[in-house]
Amino acid sequence: MQQATPPHLHIVITGASSGIGQALARAYARRYGAHCTLGLIGRKQAALQTLQSEIRTAHGSQVHCYTADVRDAERMQAIAQTWLAEVGTPHIVIANAGVSRGTLTEYHEDIAAFQAVFDTNVMGLVHTFQPFITAMKTAAGQGQPAQLVGIASVAGIRGLPGSAAYSASKAAAITYLESLRVEMQLHAIGVTTISPGYIRTPMTDINTYTMPFLMDADLFAEKAVKTIANGRRYTVIPWQMAIVARLLRLLPPILWDTIMKKAPHKARLSDHNE
DSSP, X not given: OOOOOXXXXXXXXXXXXXHHHHHHXXXXXXXXXGGEEEEEEESOHHHHHHHHHHHHHHHOOEEEEEEOOTXXXXXXXXXXXXXXXXXXXXXXXXXXXXXXXXXXTTXXXXXXXXXXXXXXIIIHXXXXXXXXXXXXXXXXXXXXXXXEEEEOOGGGTSOOTTBHHHHHHHHHHHHHHHHHHHHHGGGTOEEEEEEEOSEESHHHHTXXXXXXXOEEHHHHHHHHHHHHHTTOSEEEESHHHHHHHHHHHHSOHHHHHHHHTTOOOOOBTOOEEO
């Protein structure tokens, strides 16, 4: 359900030091300018500081930067407490941080990669949202907008060869966000799931195979910001990939297996951020 935009918007974004997260920060700054305060969380301090300077200079937005890995629950708790004390309850929390690694179950050394992907792409959502929910429930009860946003992927719709960890983690993310959405509706907190298709970021730059409907990160971010503002529950961006996603759900396993039998694989043990 769409809620009125407050005079000054407070937004927290993880994975903000590169890729989609960085593009989302810029998109919000362009859209709201001095009428928004951004909390940018990422693993690369220098990149966050550069983005902070850029946004402040170009758009006048207030920007707070925090260096963290979303796998670290205690660090995410500390960041949330600092934000709540210094800025106040966020209106929007976007759990965007994610990693993609090529994995194959047959290799023992890939077990650590599976764990890292799940810890980031699934538990990272929990670590991002949990510290803010109590305050957001109070704010929502007082009529303030409150929205949790998770960035999933169309890769979570069907299992992709060579990307078992990534596909499974994004499938888990989609289902987790759905559960969270029905839980939070009792407290007037909206939950939006966005599943990107192929977006031009450092994570996709290393892919050697064809990526249909490849979209620039800045264009994706503009569409994502509109989706969030409209209070959508679930969406796939770009729209062409949304059609593909619907078709993928309908394919019987035997047909999917045949199509994917000789599909290219992502390189193993690479680590790329969303």
